[in-house]
Each structure stands twice: as C-alpha cells, then as structure tokens.
Amino acid sequence: xxxxxxxxxxxxxxxxxxxxxxxxxxxxxxxxxxxxxxxxxxxxxxxxxxxxxxxxxxxxxxxxxxxxxxxxxxxxxxxxxxxx
Numbered sequence: 001x002x003x004x005x006x007x008x009x010x011x012x013x014x015x016x017x018x019x020x021x022x023x024x025x026x027x028x029x030x031x032x033x034x035x036x037x038x039x040x041x042x043x044x045x046x047x048x049x050x051x052x053x054x055x056x057x058x059x060x061x062x063x064x065x066x067x068x069x070x071x072x073x074x075x076x077x078x079x080x081x082x083x084x
Contacts, residue, residue: 019038019042022034022038023035023038059080063076063077063080064077
C-alpha cells in the first residue's frame, strides 16, 4: 500500500498525529491488541462527538421549523442568539 493511502486509512482510525504514527508503526502480524485498543478509543471519541452533534441538532431543528412556519414576528433562530 502506498504511504499516502496508508495515512488516509490511519486518519480514519485515529484523530491525533501520535496515534497515526503509532498505527503506521504497528506490525500487522503481532500488534493486534494495541490496534484494537486504538480502534476502541477512536470509537468512543466518535460516539461522544455524535452524541454532541445530536444534542445540538434537536434545538436547531426546532428553531428551523418555527422559522419556516410563516408566523408573524421576529425570526426565532436570530432571537435565540439575543442576550436578555
């Protein structure tokens, strides 16, 4: 596998440069447990990011629905940013 293709694959499995370097240095016939540990750590980080995005999506979807309702008055999306 070319070096750039290896980097792209490692980037999908790791988020930090030190993790990518470690993945590239692992021996595919001997380092199963470490590779699995890195993958499980990345999965946990991805799950946390997804949960954060989902919690941010819900209020935005509600505001977008209110904004598109055609009711009179100020835009609920823009008023959500106002400081009382």
